[in-house]
Amino acid sequence: MNAAKRREIFRRLRELNPEPRTELEYDTPFELLIAVVLSAQATDVGVNKATRLLYPIANTPAAILALGEEGLSEYIKTIGLYRTKAKNVIAACRLLLEKHGGEVPQTREELEALPGVGRKTANVVLNTAFGHATMAVDTHIFRVANRTRLAPGKDVREVEDKLMKVVPAEYLVDAHHWLILHGRYICKARRPECERCPIVDLCEYPAKTV
Numbered sequence: 287m288n289a290a291k292r293r294e295i296f297r298r299l300r301e302l303n304p305e306p307r308t309e310l311e312y313d314t315p316f317e318l319l320i321a322v323v324l325s326a327q328a329t330d331v332g333v334n335k336a337t338r339l340l341y342p343i344a345n346t347p348a349a350i351l352a353l354g355e356e357g358l359s360e361y362i363k364t365i366g367l368y369r370t371k372a373k374n375v376i377a378a379c380r381l382l383l384e385k386h387g388g389e390v391p392q393t394r395e396e397l398e399a400l401p402g403v404g405r406k407t408a409n410v411v412l413n414t415a416f417g418h419a420t421m422a423v424d425t426h427i428f429r430v431a432n433r434t435r436l437a438p439g440k441d442v443r444e445v446e447d448k449l450m451k452v453v454p455a456e457y458l459v460d461a462h463h464w465l466i467l468h469g470r471y472i473c474k475a476r477r478p479e480c481e482r483c484p485i486v487d488l489c490e491y492p493a494k495t496v
């Protein structure tokens with residue numbers, strides 16, 4: 287795909303949604319961090335349901351530590367893999383208090399050193415809480431980048447690296463939100479809704495549904 291097409295894709299996505307947001311609900315970097323950790327292999331809707339009850343009670347590392355693993359599990363037990371996630375969140379809260387004064391760090395290395403935080407989670411936090419230009423490639427972005435030929439790659443890391451290279455600078459900070467939403471609601475996994483796709487004339491997917 288050539289640079290003019292890529293630029294036009296993002297121009298249209300921005301026109302349709304000038305200020306894209308994550309669908310996870312949060313007020314602070316810490317709330318976002320925990321929501322993203324909980325969201326692995328779970329839906330944003332399911333995580334929001336849990337955090338709406340949890341955060342009014344505990345939304346700091348100290349408060350969640352005080353709940354303990356069992357107490358935290360009560361709030362998140364509707365979310366997949368909740369036992370592992372509860373363990374990780376408690377361990378991460380302990381580390382945040384010990385090493386970072388209870389604040390969420392702003393570097394990839396420090397974020398990835400937290401239990402339960404991998405590269406994608408770090409990318410989301412750096413981007414969404416702190417405004418860094420990072421590309422958190424999830425299953426939706428991976429699919430959209432490959433289908434459209436915007437940034438084809440055989441694994442999420444290759445797609446991430448390509449997107450970082452080819453997305454025009456002015457769109458870099460918000461690009462991952464636009465691509466996730468596009469994949470979630472239009473370029474769906476089972477059957478892409480090409481008939482209502484705003485970039486159908488730019489997309490290079492050979493099996494479009496129109």
Ligand code: SF4
Binds near residue numbers: 473474480486487495
């Ligand atoms: S045209 Fe179809 S395959 Fe291409 S981006 Fe749009 S929905 Fe996805």
